[in-house]
Amino acid sequence: MKLMRPAPLKGEDMFRVLADTIPQIVWITDPKGQAIYYNKYWYEYSGADIEQTNKEGWFQIIHPEDKYGVIKSWQEAIKTGKPYEREYRLKNIKTGEYRWFLGRGVPIRDNDNKINQWVGTSTDIHSQKITLEAQEFLAKASKALSESLNYRLTLKRVASLAVPHIADWCSVEFLEDDKLATPIIAHRDPKKVKWALNLTKNRKIDMEASSGLPQVLRSKTSELYPLITDQMLKAAAKTKKDYALMKKIGFTSVMIVPIIIDNKAIAAIQFVSTESKKQFNRYDLQMAEELATRSALAIQNANLYEAVKQRELQFKALFDANIVGVLFTRLNGTIKDANDAFLQMTGYSQSDLEHGHLNWKTITPSGFKSENKRIIKEILKHGIISPFEKEYIKKDGSQVPVIEGSALLDKKTEDCITFVLDITERKRLEQRKDEFIGIASHELKTPLTSIKGYVQILERIIEQMGDEQLKTYVKKTNTYINRLNSLISDLLDVSKIQAGKMELNFSRFRFDTLVKDAVEAVTHTSPSHKIQINGKTNTVIKGDKHRLEQVFTNLLTNAIKYSPNADKIIVKVLKHKGELTISVQDFGVGIAKKDQSKLFQRFYRVESTAKKFSGLGIGLYISSEIIQRHGGKMWVESIKGKGATFYFTIPTKKQK
């Protein structure tokens, strides 16, 4: 079969066919603007039939808010004969939905240049318009969100922006302690806001409800109800009164989107359309969700700001409270700022500080130079230095003892914050305590010496009497007197060391003999342990024999005391590179790492063993002082539960 080419269409027919195939509204009016033709799309879009169209024309479906503007532009065009262009919303009569159109009209003139018709089109620009509007709205909202760091205030602004642009009602609901707090509500009419807020006062929301706000908060997913039907209202209303109320509000469409922070919905924004009859679609929901995301960010910012502000306030309170000295320093010595507590402590003034007269290095006594270096190294390595004792030179030249701790604030600039506590009072108290120990031990020592003398006389008498029982009593008395004597001597030593008055009597003697004598003496009093000596030094040293014996006795008696379940102690002596190294090893309770460096402090005793073993915690303090005075070092190596080895060295070269 041969296809027939259709006869070409002419003039008006051609126009109509074309106009009907175009996906736009095409219209023609007479010179006065009276419509005389609409294309097929018009009927499709508006839902109006020919009769309705003839009766009321296009004007009936223009959004009431756009009518005035359209009339004005149209009248202007007819008056001037210039092309017409205007954006407006047109309603679909059947669904009630409005969409945005761009209307354009041009005059058609006859040979005399007189307008005899207007031909125009109305193009659906709804999607572009909505996208553009959404972008504009989000930009405005973002600006509002970034303007304040009070998030309730910010969300109030956002809610106001959403009305009437997106919805007739907008409310932001917050969860506080898992309950709904008073919401933020926006509506064009302030009276309605007040009314709605009143309604929320006594509301009882079933937080377990399977849809609506509780579900959005629980599931962290949005809900969109494009069209609220009467049935839905009935289902949602708990009472007839509720239903009547909802009906009165006139819900058309609802969107609820969660505001999620740290994976928790802390709030939700509800958009409700009522009087505008607008039906939300998925594009509206997308925009609402975007708004919620931006709101979440703003809230997080606000929270962060609030936390920082709070911390700043707390810190300012600490700085101003002047309980401790607070300084902002640099590792090079600069003091950038200091509170009154520090200034008072050191006797400097605010103006000294402002004029840069204060530098922590220059007001630190020269004796602390090596300590300063250690501190700087430590702070650069760990970012913090735990409290240590030092002194500052006051403006009047005297010194103030302090405890100080610092933290590095910025590694690049080496900015630090330093806390300084005046410990003058504590030092005074310590001094008084030391003085007391000195006086008390002295007072005890005098009668003890007399007792010892009388017991010696008694001993001689009993020896002559030959009474064996009395002899053992006197022997025991002597043992206790000796123990008491050595305790008092130790206490006296402590106060001597503190006062820098411990005197050493140097002489030359064979070191190996000292080791042997000390071991023998201890073995004599404590036969429970076998003390083994390994090695020889074959060295004559110059030292205080009595004091070094004291060190040995202390280490050996400790080794025995702290190893009740063992019976062996190993003493090793070694001469190497101009120094003697001596170790005393036991197989007892051992010492945890954290305690090891503290053992040599005055009165320090390991807490876990202090209850089981009696002692004063001064033996090692005295011993290490004696060794230091001999130019040596003392330390310990141990694994808790596996015994301990105490070491000390004595230089044999460069001896005084």
Ligand code: ADP
């Ligand atoms: P004291 O023994 O009188 O307490 P010291 O100054 O001699 O005082 O010792 C200090 C602390 O060190 C002791 O209290 C104990 O906790 C610990 N210590 C000393 N020697 C040993 C050791 N050989 N084994 C385990 N712990 C020890």
